[in-house]
Amino acid sequence: MLYTKKVIDHFKNPHNFGKMKNPDGVGRVGNIVCGDVMQLYIKVGKNKKKKEVIKKIKFETFGCVAALATSSIITDLAKGKTLERALNIEKAEIVKALGGLPPIKIHCSILASEALAEAIYDYLSKNNREIPKTLQVKHKRNHQGLEKIEKKWQKK
């Protein structure tokens, strides 16, 4: 398995990892392919144009090198971005930012974008805000996937 230098750098020194105190939104997702689990925390603030942006972001991940590296890079990609823009961070952007991923590990990058979407969903729903249709669909799918995985890991 060959990882790019960028992947190894993020794996060695992950950015923004750990728990966040009093987050505005939390997203917890699981990867049904391999069972990796990621939890992502955000704090939302406003930029100069009064638009809502991701002010702070942190993650916790159980997973392989690719899962940790994608977790780390998405915190860089999302920080300072508006919520709309952050929701548009897809796997292609993540993989590109890491200088590529081995084909068998592409699925890891989906985990990161889903965790971010979940955290934004959590923020919007807590604040009784309107939630885009596509995000609602995504949330339903993510929720079901996570339930399946948590069950697997709880097995003694």
Place this chain on the structure above:
Amino acid sequence: MKKAKIYLDYAATTPVDKRVVKVMQPFFDKKFGNTMSLHSFGQEAKMVVEDSREKVANLIGAKASEIIFTSSATESNNLALKGIAFAKKNKGRHIIISSIEHDCIVESASWLEGQGFEISKLSVDRYGFVDPKEIKKLIRKDTILVSVMHANNEIGTIEPIKEIGAVCKKAGVLFHTDAAQSFGKIPIDVNKMNIDLLTASSHKMYGPKGVACLFIREGVKVEPLLHGGGHEFGLRSSTVNTAAIVGFAKACELCKKEMKVEIKRISTLRDELISGIFKEIKNVSLNGHSKKRLANNINIAFSFIEGESLIMQLDILGVAVSTGSACSSRKLKTSSVLSSIGISPLKINGSLRLSLGRETKKSDIDYVLKVLPKAVKKLRAISPFKK
């Protein structure tokens, strides 16, 4: 400071011993003859191959004429299963294997299933032991072969081969054992242990890659997989790999001579490493039996973290090991051996195999005990589980 480079993956492959390299050297450019040639070049090669056969046979109490050289343990296992299946198909079509066999046994068996054979899998207990009584129950009139590995490649469990062999002998069923992990590491006597066929590999015991053997007891008929010039008593046509065979034989000689001392030295290091890990790190558990395992094998589960990440973290620190985690396998499937012995999925994914060998020193163990707790701590700090 020079970067540490500690290899603890001897169960995957071993370096070729320098003494082995030395005896192989002339057979690449000077003594390069084809064993089938009648001239002096050919005869020289033929003689040294026969001499090597004797040395390999010597390690397991077999006759030279009972050793077939092959290219890998995978080939030997394929030849054992398919060769016996096709030679015995008129007697019966039922084969028994254990549930913790190597892929090359499992896949050969499942291929045979597609050819109309029937495969039964023996379950194992929580340490990975096969119960010989279970075999007795599974043997039927049409059973033609039982295949149970000698020592497991992941957890090092040493199976009660002698007892299994006795059960098979009494029932008149052939018994094959895959000894890729144990050959050269622990004593084997094919007669005392009632073994009819045995697979051994060179690159797991300080010999070169590309050579292995299959012991086939005198009188046991095997259908060949490779047809051609009739090499290896007609059981394996292919030009003979003289240099590799010479190396394999030398490796056998060295293992025979040094085995007793090595077992003691390595098992002491193994136990130090295991107890050190348990002392330094919380939430760990040993996979497999604490005593009845290969002297060089350690398999430990580190809860809340994933194995591939742990391997890479250790690799960065200069320690090479392996894992049963799904993320590190090409099929994204967790270790079937660890699930067969009832290890939970979370623990399997955080399991590490450390296998020691000839070059492992006390200072290596001390270094691992220094860096491993740090690596685990770092990954646990990132993990959403725990706390």
